[in-house]
Amino acid sequence: MKNLSRLFFVAVLIASFSTSNAQDKNNPWAITVGANAVDFYPVGEDAPQGDYFDEYFNVEDHWNVFPSLSTISVSRYLSDGFTFTATGSLNKIDRFGSNTDAFGVETTNKVDDYTYFGLDGRVSYSLMEVINSKVIDPYVGIGGGYTWLDDSGAGTLNGTLGFKFWISEQLGVDVNSTYKHAFENSTKKHFQHSVGLTFKFGGTDTDGDGVYDQNDACPEEAGLEIFNGCPDSDNDGIQDSKDDCPNTAGLAEFNGCPDSDGDGVVDKDDKCPTVAGLKTLAGCPDADGDGVADKDDNCANEAGPAANNGCPWPDTDGDGILDKDDKCPSEAGTAANNGCPEVKPTEEVMKTLNNYARTILFQSGKASFQKSTDQVLQAMTAILKEYPKADFSIEGHTDSQGSSSSNQALSERRANAVRDYLIANGIAADRLTAAGFGESTPIANNKTAAGRKENRRVEVKLKN
Template structure:
């Protein structure tokens, strides 16, 4: 009993001060209590011991069990699934293998004096709990060493352990293990030591009491939710406060936690009309006439109008299609070309310019088709005709005296009409233009010279009353 007292004292001392194994990083400490059994038989030795694992579960004939609290352990978490455990155990040994009757061959338990057994051991264990992805079943392997005493004889041992824990709660579970102890001295036999008991994890800190340990809590001093690593979601909209632009008003994920009451895609905090669906371009306010002016600011909310006129259409007092703001003669019907004022007839100077262009029109020889370089001249004429949209003009074709009169008459007529067709095709109203051919009857130069003939081949433009 003297040795038992020593063992309990050492075990309590270890339980108080050891820095050994734990089960996880959040609860770095664990303490266990249980009962143990010592078996000297299945260790690969000659009688009264036996082969390895022979009758390994023969509790009745080989296991030495002290039917009381006989094992105390303290554990400390290391890292990455590794723990370190210190264990103290006591037992009473009265079975040491078995004997065989030389005559009958019958096996019987080899009895020994009531010997005291106690041990102090340390081991490093590796848990497979995360590998098998279990939250309750926690198998482990361990290796270590210690010192065991059998009565007054003691020796160091090399130990290998196989066991498992079954966690009933996060902090409480059962622990079952079997340890093989190989003695370094012949006077202490090899043996197995089995144990079963309960274990308690502790030491985790949860400052804000939200169920998430500080080590894993991104907001350790503010109660929060496990799904947000311990950070809060004050408005319960599924978005943690640190990522929520409106942390105290429930909203939508697409708007970073802010609400959109009218569903117009503009969050309430940025919506000038939060209860009426509107347009993003108008800060969430409606625009009934779609003129780009919010109804609240639109003086004509049901009639489209420009922003510059507060959403109302510009007036056209004289009804000439030119808005008063652009009409230089707002009370007098005019034309676009004359800025809303009545059109005036072209001046003599303008007519001279127009005829200088028309006389320079070049036709292909003997035909009514234009030479390529004439296109720019014709476009210049189109521009002048458009400046005077209410004026009417006659186009007169002329030729030189080469050829017959009838042929020249027909050619001049076709050429005058060719110019008219071009002008019509480029936007000049047909009813403003007439075309007539005069052949060789109205020369303006001597047809006996090359220069004179060139001048006589022409188209003239005249203003009609």
């Protein structure tokens, strides 16, 4: 009956402990229930006790193990990793160190079954953040308490080393070892080892959304954990406070607003919300690409300026200069000459023309073109068409390899091949002449490969 009274007293004291702050960010309180073992041996005393930490894990000979529920703790978080814990424990002591007989044989020192009660408090510091773990939670602690051994008792100064293994946010396993230094001989200093299950609890969640108030940016409005407790009414993955269209599911790139036709213009700003269009035209399409929205375009399938309601201005001579701006509307010309034809090309134009001509490539030893030369000849043709009043001479040249007569003939054939292409592509035959100069007028050293490459060329000359 006396022991039951002591146990009841311990339980009342444990239940009465209270501090401010939280167990962690979400759980102010924790309860641990488990079993404990008491060891009087490795405490630095003479026999029947032994040196500090001697045979520290000698469970069979020295540990007094109470196999059933024998330890209960209540904890509350203080701040910055510190926690206060109150613990009550019960045990039966039938081993107290060891004896050595005259033959040097060491045996366990058996004692009568003493009843052991402990009431302790400690402040511990978690090293969980130090080791950067979310599962293993090592800690150290210091505190004190009072321990009863049968009818006698003594105050103790305690030091604890332990760790918790968190199975979930609320449930973990707590393993620790505490050294208790007694201040009276009636209760010897000793180690107490404990293992138990820890349950964290106590967070406040006003809106019931599973996010505790201290972490809930919207504590009175049910929301989602990924948004710190704030709601997402349309379930589009964007919380309402950042959603420009909170009641209509939309896209993050548009701050939660929808774009039904997928044209990159949100529906609320789209003048054609059901038909994909262009951002520059407020979401409306432009089939002919003239910059006039189809709904405003009188020629929706034919490009034209907005000034003419999307219909094209006429260009009678096809020179790219509209008749309204063309001073020679019936005769193809150039923009630089206001739509009228240029009489003669400038030096700059002739330089450009010859830059093209020198890149004409022929099959080796032949007057037939390589495939890649077609684009070059097309560019030359376009330039000559800009000057319908001008006449040109096409001149062919070779390097010095081979006989002079064969080089002369090859240069003539190549010059005529270029002339024939230009005539076939719209240049009047009477505007063009062709001549070959063989190897007679080199522009580089024929003794090097690079020089010979430069000498194999076609040139275009403006005729007076």
